[in-house]
Amino acid sequence: MNTRLVIGFLLLLVVYQTSEGLQTVFAPTSPLGPALMVLTLVLAWPVGRWIDGGGFRTYGLIATRWLPLLVSTLLLAITAKLAAEAIALGLGVEQFVPAAPLSLTVIGIGLVTTFIPSIAEDILTRGFLLRFTSRPLGFGSYVIASAALYTANHIWRLDWGVSEQIRLFCLGLAYAAAAWRMQSLWAAVGLHWGWNLSNSLLSQAWQTTMADPVEGRWISAAVHLILFAFIALYPAASGEKPNTDQDFSSDAPSNRRS
Numbered sequence: 001m002n003t004r005l006v007i008g009f010l011l012l013l014v015v016y017q018t019s020e021g022l023q024t025v026f027a028p029t030s031p032l033g034p035a036l037m038v039l040t041l042v043l044a045w046p047v048g049r050w051i052d053g054g055g056f057r058t059y060g061l062i063a064t065r066w067l068p069l070l071v072s073t074l075l076l077a078i079t080a081k082l083a084a085e086a087i088a089l090g091l092g093v094e095q096f097v098p099a100a101p102l103s104l105t106v107i108g109i110g111l112v113t114t115f116i117p118s119i120a121e122d123i124l125t126r127g128f129l130l131r132f133t134s135r136p137l138g139f140g141s142y143v144i145a146s147a148a149l150y151t152a153n154h155i156w157r158l159d160w161g162v163s164e165q166i167r168l169f170c171l172g173l174a175y176a177a178a179a180w181r182m183q184s185l186w187a188a189v190g191l192h193w194g195w196n197l198s199n200s201l202l203s204q205a206w207q208t209t210m211a212d213p214v215e216g217r218w219i220s221a222a223v224h225l226i227l228f229a230f231i232a233l234y235p236a237a238s239g240e241k242p243n244t245d246q247d248f249s250s251d252a253p254s255n256r257r258s
Contacts, residue, residue, distance in 0.1 A: 004050060004051045008050065011043065011047060013153075016037070016124060017156075024156045037120060041123075044120070060183075061185050070187075077193070080224070081202070087219050088219050101205070102204060110200045110201050110204075113200070118193040125146060125150040126179045126188050129142065130142075139181075144173075146175075147173045149172075151172055166217075170225050174228040175192050177228050
């Protein structure tokens with residue numbers, strides 16, 4: 001295993017988890033937590049350069065056709081979130097009353113504040129895993145390993161109960177499947193960002209009352225399992241495994257999506 005890869009992963013993990021701990025447990029109102037989250041993303045580029053010279057490409061953030069892929073998966077996640085809300089409302093799990101309309105400022109802030117933690121966590125729990133093994137992982141192995149890593153990365157939610165851990169694992173399955181199938185981490189970023197963005201904006205647009213948070217988690221898990229099934233049936237880009245050294249180490253543009 002590449003020593004630089006391990007050191008780089010541990011460095012970003014410590015900064016990321018410190019940020020999460022501050023924001024969720026120790027100092028939710030402190031600006032240090034969000035600042036450390038930004039630092040996680042900023043550090044990812046020099047760490048990628050140090051590992052193999054690839055910068056963000058080291059984690060599968062390939063420049064080729066990244067914008068259409070990001071936008072399409074973002075919209076897919078927003079649609080999935082709206083479907084989950086409709087199901088929750090239909091089952092009586094959630095009730096809401098409209099709040100103030102969303103302003104462009106609120107939407108703009110939401111876009112930024114949900115994008116940074118989403119892509120930072122995707123780098124840690126999906127991007128690094130593309131290079132962590134000495135041999136390329138197949139679809140099933142990659143998806144399960146990544147979903148487990150994604151679940152374990154939420155150490156500040158361990159006291160939320162089994163339903164939350166299962167929900168996180170189902171989210172991880174869908175996002176990892178997207179990264180592997182599209183051979184680009186941008187696919188996972190779009191889904192992850194879209195879900196988080198929808199959560200953020202909906203919570204401000206509607207005042208919701210959830211009868212049972214556990215039931216809401218099961219709905220979220222079920223929707224992501226459907227997303228996973230849809231993505232799993234999607235043909236893999238180029239028909240190749242996504243984590244060979246050729247994809248990441250060269251500074252020259254690559255036609256393969258990793």
